[in-house]
């Protein structure tokens with residue numbers, strides 16, 4: 001499987017009506033996975049997953065079109081600390097947290113939106129969840 005990175009695209013009131021994401025995909029010929037989108041006529045955020053190998057040119061292409069690009073942190077779960085209390089479960093806006101058959105908690109990092117959210121991090125009484133920087137070396 002390709003190594004992917006996540007970037008948060010922040011659109012302003014001035015550029016939110018323009019089809020910038022489609023333009024970048026077409027211009028570069030690189031597919032991107034939209035994880036979440038919170039957009040209205042005043043602007044908003046789109047969280048996308050892009051191939052790590054193409055990160056630099058994708059970031060440059062969005063920046064050239066006036067989009068602010070941020071690098072969200074991702075969650076890291078220490079299952080040894082987790083006490084399966086379920087406090088995080090109901091808070092997750094994207095259903096990334098579930099219970100396994102043995103009633104232990106499970107996180108799906110492919111669905112989690114990371115630092116734009118972070119609700120479970122604050123809710124965890126065992127401090128089992130942390131937000132960590134993505135490992136990158138070519139985003140500049």
Ligand code: SF4
Pocket residue numbers: 075091092093094095096097107111112113114115117118119120121
């Ligand atoms: S950070 Fe947000 S999206 Fe991710 S698992 Fe926690 S509550 Fe769900």
Ligand code: SF4
Pocket residue numbers: 081082083084085086087088089105123124125126127128129
């Ligand atoms: S809130 Fe923390 S301790 Fe409770 S189930 Fe979630 S990760 Fe585990």
